[in-house]
Amino acid sequence: MAGELLTKAYVGGRWVAGRGGTFPVYDPATGEEIAKVADCTVDDVKEAIESASGAFEVWRKTTAKERAAVLTRVRDQLIKEKDNMATILTRENGKPLTEAKGEVGFAASFFEWFGEEARRQYGEAIPSSVPSKRMITIRQPVGVAALITPWNFPIGMVGRKVAAALAAGCTCVLKPAEDTPLTALAFAKVCESAGVPAGVVNVVPCSRARVQEVGAALTESPKIQVLSFTGSTAVGQWLYSRCGQTLKKLSLELGGDAPFIVFPSANMDKAVGGAMASKFRNTGQTCVTANRIFVHESIHDEFVKRFSEAMSKELRIGQGLEAGVNQGPLINKRQYDRLVKMVDESVAAGAKVVRGGKSPGGLYYAPTLLIDVTPSMPIARQEIFGPVAAILKFKTEEEVIRMANATDMGLAGYFYSNDLSQIWRVTEALQVGMVGVNEPMVSTCEAPFGGVKRSGLGKEGSKYGLDEYTDLKYICFGI
Incomplete structure (x- = not known):
């Protein structure tokens, strides 16, 4: 993978061209074009959703221990590719290389954390008020997750979201920021190399001109059961309003002040x-x-x-x-x-x-x-x-x-x-x-990250990060 710039979308374990052609990615430090990346359309997104939906039926049935092993391999591969990924990140984002390397390590920490935490996602036994009943709770994966990540931490936020989703038993469709898609595509290669099953992680970049239609496709699909977004409050509000049509779970990490x-x-x-x-x-x-x-x-x-x-x-x-x-x-x-x-x-x-x-x-x-x-x-x-x-x-x-x-923010x-x-x-x-x-x-991966007021909903990282991708099921036994 060293030195390689991947520019195609990653759908169903295959590298595919976007139906919308390509769009340029620039180095903000020099203004030079780095690459032309697949410009995914609504049809590409629908294909990715179908792929993730099919893979979910298998992935959800894996044990927490099996998922933890996969996440550990992703962590190891991220660390192995740290220098290459950091260079790609710096070229398209502009941040100093030292910070970029630290960010790759930060992303890797979430795969380690959630791989371990998935095995400790316990249910409860609830004391019954009558002798003829026994009551327990368990947590189950929600389904396909739509993950929309920002340009300022193009691997850190990918790691924080994808690790939690996969650990919970969900599959995902990842839409990276249009300014920094190359890092997300390098991450897709990491997943492929680590043996993440086809369809469990899908990456669909798109140009700024297609952002709204791609976002709408993710919010409108009934097969997407949870949406996680990090970005501006204005975009978060738009996504929030759109997700109401299908009553998706939402995790929104928005603006700060x-x-x-x-x-x-x-x-x-x-x-x-x-x-x-x-x-x-x-x-x-x-x-x-x-x-x-x-x-x-x-x-x-x-x-x-x-x-x-x-x-x-x-x-x-x-x-x-x-x-x-x-x-x-x-x-x-x-x-x-x-x-x-x-x-x-x-x-x-x-x-x-x-x-x-x-x-x-x-x-x-x-x-x-x-x-x-x-x-x-x-x-x-x-x-x-x-x-x-x-x-x-x-x-x-x-x-x-x-x-x-x-202020109306509270991050x-x-x-x-x-x-x-x-x-x-x-x-x-x-x-x-x-x-x-x-x-x-x-x-840090161990602590809950999230805000109040118009800075968002839900928490990422920590043991609470799995809550965004699971449903709590109550089971009542008659004896």
């Missing part, structure tokens, strides 16, 4: 390091990145000074395959133009640029630090999804909680404090699904 709060008692070194790690990973293009950084007025100037110094010292822009680079390009022109507009409008409204605020060319945007930001500015009201740190001052704990919760939140009572108060007050207390990195 994470607050990052620094209280006076915080360890300044850890707070600055945490803000750097949270804000600039993947060039700020993550749903759990620090979106609004709130700093207490008593330590504001010191934090800004040290944060700016850290940015100057630690961040290096460039092509992801270059050694030492940790800030790549934005994924495409739409995201770039959106970020430029957001920053320019905020500066016009009174925000001050401490560093950055411009582009060195192409789709690159200099890591930027803004102060004097107010809650009404665009940079504080929208998901930034880029390397821009917006600093807002606050006076009291009550004020910052109010500002942090003044992740972070804060730094060494006041134990405050830690409990703020943890419980933040309206988010995940909280990092003196810790910027919360994602």
